[in-house]
């Protein structure tokens with residue numbers, strides 16, 4: 001089976017993506033390859049950050065690898081926080097800080113439309129290829145559910161009556177922004193070997 005390093009320090013993502021790719025790729029974490037420390041993500045687009053993170057791993061290992069970058073784009077906030085979703089409430093903020101700030105900024109707002117967008121950058125022998133997944137939904141007025149991470153308790157995807165945090169992981173994986181992007185990656189990896 002093909003082996004890829006996933007350039008993330010987020011154990012929730014590692015678990016989500018390893019589960020989806022279980023049958024077609026062996027995923028190695030950064031820790032398994034002896035890599036630690038903060039991976040820089042200083043670009044101003046999701047594509048740029050995904051490339052930067054994957055290149056960081058490639059430069060240190062020479063191995064095929066991939067990275068993802070995700071943004072939550074809220075219409076009433078002019079597309080914010082977008083590429084800055086991780087640091088929305090400031091440097092070194094927690095998921096809870098971000099959710100609290102979002103609930104505050106959206107208080108009384110009628111237009112609650114938002115989307116999660118993920119871009120994956122796969123580096124094969126250093127050559128980039130991009131895969132994108134996008135899910136439309138809305139920002140809830142309070143937290144619902146205990147699962148997931150990040151903005152999951154306040155994001156409800158269209159055509160569902162529950163938040164991401166209320167879904168079993170298998171369901172979130174199947175329908176989520178990252179799930180859709182990973183499905184495109186799987187499609188590419190399985191077809192290129194046939």
Ligand code: IMP
Pocket residue numbers: 010068069070071072085086087095098148149150151152164176178
């Ligand atoms: P990242 O740069 O891809 O790690 O994503 C930026 C930020 O978006 C994260 O710190 C989370 O707050 C948020 N995020 C990414 N993916 C998800 C998700 O699946 N659910 C909820 N929040 C997410």
